[in-house]
Amino acid sequence: MRVWQDDRLARVALSRIVEPGHPGFLASVSSIGAVETLQQLADSHPDLAELQGETQARSDGLEPERVLATAARQGIRFVIPTDDEWPTQLADLEHPRVQGRGGVPVGLWVRGPQRLDTLAGSVAVVGARTATGYGGSVAAEIAATVAREGHPIISGAAFGIDQAAHRGALGSDASTVAVLACGADRIYPSAHRDLIEHLAARHAVISEAPPGWSPMRVRFLSRNRLIAALSRGTVVVEAALRSGALNTANWAQQLNRTVMGVPGPVGSAQSQGVHQLIRAGAAHLVTSGPEVLEMVAEAGQHLLEIPRGPETLRDQLSLVDRQVLDAVPVSRGVASDSIARTAGVGPTAVLAVLERLQEVGLVRQEGSGWRLAGLALP
């Protein structure tokens, strides 16, 4: 097995030899570098023994320069940690708290003009492939609002929520990128050819897997960690129990990113996973794009007013008017003296107030008594 002494070529070789997200292997690259890791593989170093079978066949006839040249012809570049545009937030994948198929990728294959360092403030919007119309429209609204404020939307180009999120951001004429489980030249799902080609033409399609590689379950799991790690926060919009979107949320939580969940009807299977996340304290409940912005924005930006209902006629009353109004019965009328006692107001004063309230339609006379009317009715 050949060992390339150039860091970029060594990384291309490693990207082609080892599966995305292979934990032990990526830890080795992070600690001793790509060239030295390749050297250890060539030397059949015992630390990498479990990789020997996998690497042997894949390294036969491998020519990294040709891989790069072919990728370049497909409009795909290979971005590595020493490149200016490298998304430095991925360093968190090296943190000891991160378990499973973790580790910083040896590089990212990118098709499209958008630089990866623009993703520092990005927000992931993920969820069920079998989304409901409700979930799709909420995902699109959130993506549109968040992207419009300059936070690129990251998702996985899948059916359902992913698609709605990309389209929401595109509808705002804002940035959105897809991270794929297959090579950046591949289209999966094939029904999303137009969407993925559009993202590649205007923004970016990103993959840890080299061009040509197929989408398979194990690669979706490592792909999910990248969606979580690239973004500042992850919004889960609809996820059944055991949904892949929960795997992304779990990555985001491990990485100390902000995890958010959109609630839905309790009888909807597609909201069950999200409700569990919120119940477990693993996700903040969010109901709109502005609430997502509030959670991912820099301090001092996007803080929302706590929502109140619309101001009512009652809000505009003086304190004594309100005391009297609160003491007027909702059903059959009672005498003004009784209202005066309940309100703690004198019997003469109460009449003046009641007449004022009658003028604005809040109370009315009924026989010899007074009762609530119109807008004041509960």
Next chain:
Amino acid sequence: MRVWQDDRLARVALSRIVEPGHPGFLASVSSIGAVETLQQLADSHPDLAELQGETQARSDGLEPERVLATAARQGIRFVIPTDDEWPTQLADLEHPRVQGRGGVPVGLWVRGPQRLDTLAGSVAVVGARTATGYGGSVAAEIAATVAREGHPIISGAAFGIDQAAHRGALGSDASTVAVLACGADRIYPSAHRDLIEHLAARHAVISEAPPGWSPMRVRFLSRNRLIAALSRGTVVVEAALRSGALNTANWAQQLNRTVMGVPGPVGSAQSQGVHQLIRAGAAHLVTSGPEVLEMVAEAGQHLLEIPRGPETLRDQLSLVDRQVLDAVPVSRGVASDSIARTAGVGPTAVLAVLERLQEVGLVRQEGSGWRLAGLALP
């Protein structure tokens, strides 16, 4: 003004003289007793000065014995703190942390056979008067499930969620009581005559206000504190911003009761208040009766399994079978050698596994390659 020396008669008199939930006054009753408070009122004691106007008219001609006798003819008893059935959990209303129209009632007017000490494990289910069909059915399901396990359901007999909660419990042939803002002899809203009469005949209708008193806004607010204080937990099912149900939730929170909220579609105005409660950390998200039971039950009862999706064929596979399955592409087929490399399995072993997976319908051959099939498709 006369001063009755008997505690019960003094309390009847006070109940007729002062508004429900009058804070300073109830604090006085708690600290010096009913007879002494009445005495101070009669003496125009400066501590109770603000009550003088209110009390004067109401105490004229008051005869507590006759009030009790009239109530008894209406099937209404007056329960006071020294009675066996007194709900001792109301003592929390005296706690200094409780603000607003707080305080322990001087007594409760009760119409119906159910003893108030049966409410120790009760659960309040409250919410929007203008509930949606969704909210109504969730409220009924929660009330039915919780009541069936021996936790009486407390609500306010109003339109919408209140009604659905009472009916849900009644449908389980279980206990439910209404706390009213008007006298226990009154029917409000009048459309709920059948419901309220049924509760009075089989369970209980409770009020802090004496028989005959009208429902008015100020009494709804003090009534809400009783719903919260009588119950072990309050479930809010749908509440618009500024809904009265949020006032009940606020009381429950002040009283250190468990506050729960049912989520709904984010575009529904009736769920907005509940979502705000959950977002503010003031309510736990619950989606079903069993989840409410888990929160209000004694330790060791009703703890739920964390819900998982249904077990799939994949769950039943051996580790090596799963490794291979995870390495089979979801779209076009790839050769078994390539799958072997991805899975880290030998090229001969992989074929045996692939054939086994084909037999159970999880993969299929396509040309010279293999791809996922049937249930294994994401």
